[in-house]
Amino acid sequence: MTRWRDLYCGELRIDAVGRRVTVAGWADTRRDHGGLVFVDLRDHTGKVQLVVNPEHAPDAAATAHEVRNEFVLRGEGEVVARAPEAVNPNLPTGAVEVQVDRLEIVSRSTPLPFQLDEEHVEEPLRLRYRWLDMRRERMQRNLRLSHTVVAAIRRTMDALGFVDVWTPSMTRGTPEGARDFLVPVRLQPGRFFALAQSPQLFKQLCMVGGIDRYYQIATCWRDEDLRADRQFEFRQLDFELAFVEREDVLQVMEACVVASFEALGRPAPTRPFPRLPYREVIARYGTDKPDLRFGLEIQDATELTRGSGFGVFAGAPCVRYLVAPRAFSRAELARLEEVAKEWGARGLAYIVVDEGGEVRSPIAKFLSEEELAGFDADPGSTLLFAASDEPIVSRVLGGLRTHLGRELGLADAERNAFHWVLDFPLFERDEDSGRWTFMHHPFTAPVPGREEWDESNPIDAQGQHYDLIWNGWELGSGSIRIHDVEVQERVFRTMGIGEEEGRAKFGFLLEALAMGPPPHGGFALGLDRFLALLAGEPDIRQVIAFPKVSSGSDPLTGAPTPYPQSSLAELGIAAIVDPEP
Ligand code: ASP
Helix, strand or coil: CCCCCCCCHHHCCHHHCCCEEEEEEEEEEEEEECCEEEEEEEECCEEEEEEECCCCCHHHHHHHHHCCCCCEEEEEEEEEECCHHHCCCCCCCCCEEEEEEEEEEEECCCCCCCCCCCCCCCHHHHHHCHHHHCCCHHHHHHHHHHHHHHHHHHHHHHHCCCEECCCCCEECCCCCCCECCEEECCCCCCCEEEECCCCHHHHHHHHHCCCCEEEEEEEEECECCCECCECCEEEEEEEEEECCCHHHHHHHHHHHHHHHHHHCCCCCCCCCCCEEEHHHHHHHHCCCCCCCCCCCCCEECCCCCCCCCCHHHHHCCEEEEEEECCCCCHHHHHHHHHHHHHCCCCCCEEEEECCCCCEECCCHHHCCHHHHHHCCCCCCEEEEEEEECHHHHHHHHHHHHHHHHHHCCCCCCCCCCEEEEECCECEEECCCCCCEEECCCCCECECCCCCCCCCCCCCCCEECEEEEEECCEEEEEEEEECCCHHHHHHHHHHCCCCHHHHHHHHHHHHHHHCCCCCCEEEEEEEHHHHHHHHCCCCCHHHHCCCCCCCCCCCCCCCCCCCCCHHHHHHCCCCCCCCCCC
């Protein structure tokens, strides 16, 4: 293969017996045994055992004594079959070993901050010494899985006629709902680029530019708090197509998902993925990203409880409940009430129907026979109620449903439930300001034929926006875009962006939309999240080579770092906080 080795460590099998080979890799372990020295040599393909016999190879044996864990070695010798009692059936190379007569220490290692086979190494330490962590099986597996999937996606996009176009990272702020990272500009002190939260507007301009089908594995930057599935910078499979309708876009994404599963040799989810309207999803599951691997659907009791003797029900615009398949204890109910409160409930009304059919509930005495009979409850179950405005009821029961699904293990871990959520409202009310804002982003087109709405109360405006969900995780969003400048201006106006502000921020888009834009739409898949789920990992840091920790720092390089005032002055900025007081 190269001057350093002629095969990989994990490749040796019994048919190699008698061959003279050169192998190279890291010393995984060294053991001395009755004069013989054994070294397990490791590379990304696996391990092979080297044996050095001081009687046959005194120089190699002397070198072998110096070897410590993670030294890099190059060994030459003959492949021999192990004695039957020494065969290791757990190792693919376990039937053979290399009887080394020439051994070279290629490079040495200082004592290690953690052993590679140590199980519970704290994550900051793993990230601080990521190069060591990467030698371990988990990161090797995850980074290679990521490569396999990205390669499959690129092949699919290429076959579908998509063109990979690079778009700038340094740009104007794009409204994707997060804060921008700013880049000062030495040549124009006091001015800043924003790092692209997504290539949204550039990909739309590619459509106006006649590219027809654009895609990119794009890095996006969003200044948000870091969480299990959030980093400051992350990757999207970002794409856009011209002269299409919603269905055409969904099919491209489904092809990429199926190709990813197939590339990993896994059974692919069946196409087409179910398509569910937003309103129906909210009513049945209380969230726009439900885990459909289990039922536990929300039941409606608004009609049934009109005029109820229980005032909370009678006075609420919306009364709904879940039927959990367990008769919960008081302590369990107290915990569930806490969960309900976290989602915005003031309390949690419940009815427990125990195995014998007996009802336990502080509210039962206020309810009529008819109400009690109307609830859909079997023995051995608990009804959990929410009574309030519809959005709050949905949020609370959606939160409880997700919680119960996890706590009671309701989801079949073997199943993969992919589905689309469609027909989102075009606008939603911002809870803090009370103003109407976009649901997806301001470039999403309304459904055809409904391009006008009450601009002061656009509650009925419906967008051509779609989300892809996998087992309760939102994988990404997209939409058919506005290609009519008047509609674009109407959306801005509805959101309180006046003509002047619209022109100032998005003048280039409005101009482009006035110069022959084709109808177009697209999608962006959160690639790291998709990869983490495929890898069975709990967070995206495990599929990212060099991620940051939750404080927003990189333990490996020590970034971010302060800069001297002189450097800042050159950029026309001054720090008002001393980062190292
Ligand atoms: N730019 C959008 C996002 O980052 C995706 C899209 O609409 O294509 O979520």
